[in-house]
Amino acid sequence: MRRLMLLCLFIFGIGFALFNFKGLAQQGEFDSIIVDFKEEVPIAKISEEIQAISQQYHQLVNLNSIFSIDDRIYIVKGDKQVLKELKRSPLSKQTEYIEANYQYHALEVPNDPDYSKQWNFRNINVEQAWDETQGEGITVAVIDTGVSQVPDLKLTKLVKGYDFVNDKADATDDNGHGTHVAGTIAQSTNNGYGVAGIAYKAGIMPLKVLSSTGGGTVADIAESIKFAADNGADVINMSLGGGGASTMIEEAIKYANSKGVVIIAAAGNEGRNASSYPARYPNVISVSATDAAGDKASYSNFGAGVDISAPGGSETGKIIQNTLDPSSGESVFVGFQGTSMAAPHVAGVAALIKASGISEPAEVLSILKQSTRKVQEDHLNHFGAGHLDAGAAVKLALKGQITFNDFFRWLRNSGYLNPGFWLDGGAVALLPKLGMVIGSYLFAWFLRNYLPFTFGLNSGLIFGSSGLFFLQGLYIFDLPQWPMRLFGSSIPELGNLIVGTSSLNPLFASVLIPLVLTILFIGHPSLKWFAIGSSIGVAACLGISAIAYPTLWLLGGGAIARSYLMINALLCLGLAYLASQREKQRA
Amino acid sequence: MTITGTIEKKGFGFGTWALVAEDGKTYELKDAPKELQQEDIKVEIQGKIREDIMTIAMIGPVLEIESFKAL
Numbered sequence: 001m002r003r004l005m006l007l008c009l010f011i012f013g014i015g016f017a018l019f020n021f022k023g024l025a026q027q028g029e030f031d032s033i034i035v036d037f038k039e040e041v042p043i044a045k046i047s048e049e050i051q052a053i054s055q056q057y058h059q060l061v062n063l064n065s066i067f068s069i070d071d072r073i074y075i076v077k078g079d080k081q082v083l084k085e086l087k088r089s090p091l092s093k094q095t096e097y098i099e100a101n102y103q104y105h106a107l108e109v110p111n112d113p114d115y116s117k118q119w120n121f122r123n124i125n126v127e128q129a130w131d132e133t134q135g136e137g138i139t140v141a142v143i144d145t146g147v148s149q150v151p152d153l154k155l156t157k158l159v160k161g162y163d164f165v166n167d168k169a170d171a172t173d174d175n176g177h178g179t180h181v182a183g184t185i186a187q188s189t190n191n192g193y194g195v196a197g198i199a200y201k202a203g204i205m206p207l208k209v210l211s212s213t214g215g216g217t218v219a220d221i222a223e224s225i226k227f228a229a230d231n232g233a234d235v236i237n238m239s240l241g242g243g244g245a246s247t248m249i250e251e252a253i254k255y256a257n258s259k260g261v262v263i264i265a266a267a268g269n270e271g272r273n274a275s276s277y278p279a280r281y282p283n284v285i286s287v288s289a290t291d292a293a294g295d296k297a298s299y300s301n302f303g304a305g306v307d308i309s310a311p312g313g314s315e316t317g318k319i320i321q322n323t324l325d326p327s328s329g330e331s332v333f334v335g336f337q338g339t340s341m342a343a344p345h346v347a348g349v350a351a352l353i354k355a356s357g358i359s360e361p362a363e364v365l366s367i368l369k370q371s372t373r374k375v376q377e378d379h380l381n382h383f384g385a386g387h388l389d390a391g392a393a394v395k396l397a398l399k400g401q402i403t404f405n406d407f408f409r410w411l412r413n414s415g416y417l418n419p420g421f422w423l424d425g426g427a428v429a430l431l432p433k434l435g436m437v438i439g440s441y442l443f444a445w446f447l448r449n450y451l452p453f454t455f456g457l458n459s460g461l462i463f464g465s466s467g468l469f470f471l472q473g474l475y476i477f478d479l480p481q482w483p484m485r486l487f488g489s490s491i492p493e494l495g496n497l498i499v500g501t502s503s504l505n506p507l508f509a510s511v512l513i514p515l516v517l518t519i520l521f522i523g524h525p526s527l528k529w530f531a532i533g534s535s536i537g538v539a540a541c542l543g544i545s546a547i548a549y550p551t552l553w554l555l556g557g558g559a560i561a562r563s564y565l566m567i568n569a570l571l572c573l574g575l576a577y578l579a580s581q582r583e584k585q586r587a
Numbered sequence: 588m589t590i591t592g593t594i595e596k597k598g599f600g601f602g603t604w605a606l607v608a609e610d611g612k613t614y615e616l617k618d619a620p621k622e623l624q625q626e627d628i629k630v631e632i633q634g635k636i637r638e639d640i641m642t643i644a645m646i647g648p649v650l651e652i653e654s655f656k657a658l
Contacts, residue, residue: 144643145643175600175601175643176600176601177600177601177643180600210642210643213617213618214600214603214642214643214644215617215618215640215641215642215643215649216640216641216642217639217640217641218639218640219639221641239643240641240642240643240645241641241642241645242615242641242645242647242648242649243637243639243640243641243649244638244639246639266645268645269597269599269644269645269646270613270645270646270647276645277641278641299599299646301645315598325601326601334601336599336600337598338599338600338643338644338645339645340599340600340643340645
């Protein structure tokens with residue numbers, strides 16, 4: 001009973017998610033429609049039709065471009081309603097197709113009007129990271145001159161901080177530096193105003209340790225680090241430096257690190273061969289600055305202690321955020337430069353990594369370093385591990401994790417997100433098929449994370465496990481149905497076509513076909529992955545069949561059929577394992 | 588200590604006043620008085636280095652001014 005309930009919940013969850021998942025077909029934006037006239041329709045007839053459309057909808061109908069003349073492709077302004085009407089109208093008989101002219105967006109681009117000025121965000125490939133996370137649930141402590149909630153920080157979450165300079169709870173900024181730094185980390189984004197921030201759904205903890213003139217004592221800084229660690233900060237950004245070694249700060253850093261806080265500091269602006277304090281302490285990520293061309297910024301420290309580089313800007317291209325002008329107290333969008341600006345880029349990405357489920361500071365650092373774009377010939381260690389890459393960092397952080405995003409992407413890429421797909425399969429076949437899809441996803445996920453992944457593997461998985469089974473329910477007038485059944489069948493089901501029964505043929509529902517495929521293709525660079533994939537897919541199919549409906553032609557539906565299927569499923573898995581091991585050795 | 592050099596405004600944050608010494612070393616002036624907030628003037632500053640202070644500018648040792656004279 002409990003199992004049945006769990007199964008129902010599971011199916012309900014998947015079903016709910018799938019029906020709410022909007023593919024391009026449902027969520028795509030369009031404001032025009034493509035009409036492609038058939039070749040045989042005479043030009044005179046086309047112009048007649050076009051005139052009729054423009055009169056009916058009071059819209060101009062134009063060729064898409066001068067290259068569309070031969071293809072007879074015309075564009076009509078219109079929405080969903082117009083598209084529906086056109087498709088139903090007699091006009092559709094004259095056309096090859098009528099479809100929505102979807103607008104494509106490359107990646108998630110925020111609607112902040114001055115986002116285009118943020119070269120630094122493109123530089124760190126942050127859009128790719130935003131597809132996965134925006135830093136939800138993470139708190140970044142900004143140890144600086146304080147943070148004021150300027151207009152473009154209005155939607156950013158500010159948590160309880162402290163002003164160590166004036167000893168009060170309200171840590172408002174009276175310099176403009178800390179607010180700028182906080183902006184890079186979490187400027188309110190997609191609010192149709194100003195500029196963007198990297199981890200814009202993360203919270204900011206304002207800790208004021210520097211006075212209005214931009215200086216502060218090591219005692220205040222050390223206490224603020226401890227405050228951050230004790231009050232739930234996940235990441236600390238210190239765009240400050242100078243002075244000498246301080247045991248008090250070193251101890252505070254050790255404490256925060258032991259509590260899982262990732263600590264980031266600017267390498268310093270002296271243009272010399274060493275990070276300044278506090279960036280040079282152990283357990284602190286030292287960030288050097290690059291300009292818009294990716295070269296080391298002239299002012300940036302380099303060499304000893306530098307872990308990674310990030311955009312800090314230069315005279316020719318600065319880092320723009322919203323802050324306050326200390327002389328007037330008014331909100332301004334202003335470009336700053338310095339390693340002060342580079343550090344919060346890394347702090348923002350560290351927040352994204354933490355939001356992706358990585359908690360240990362050492363692991364966050366290792367992901368930051370591994371995911372950088374490496375710089376060749378960096379003899380003076382200008383760049384540490386290389387240029388910061390937010391997209392690659394988040395991808396690496398998510399590697400080995402099953403996320404909804406990843407699952408849906410896989411479904412989409414495998415062609416499983418066709419809306420008709422789940423309905424046409426029929427209610428009876430749905431449950432086991434669902435199991436097979438999930439099963440082969442899990443295998444695909446496993447292999448992608450632990451073995452080199454190729455396209456062949458993916459298609460092998462599909463044909464091995466479930467086939468393009470939605471095709472089975474497809475009947476088209478005047479066309480034979482057998483090709484649909486063929487491509488709609490998985491490898492173990494192919495035998496059913498010959499005998500014409502619904503029970504599996506023991507010859508096909510076995511390790512035999514994967515074995516033959518493996519022997520044939522093991523020497524081929526890409527086809528062998530199809531063989532390995534099909535082997536795993538067949539394993540999934542047989543395994544599910546053994547549990548769900550163990551019916552075999554000639555062998556019946558009892559324990560014999562069940563163990564036959566189970567043994568063959570295991571053999572398939574073993575085969576895939578052996579074949580992939582061989583690959584590993586060669587690599 | 589006494590340092591002779593030229594006043595410069597360094598472009599970090601909204602700007603920081605610095606003393607570039609004759610030997611080329613850059614000092615960040617802690618709370619530079621109005622008289623010293625002019626670029627390219629030559630001065631002699633007597634003061635001490637504050638090892639216990641960190642700043643947003645990070646351009647070099649922080650020099651706390653005790654006295655100064657224009658040259």
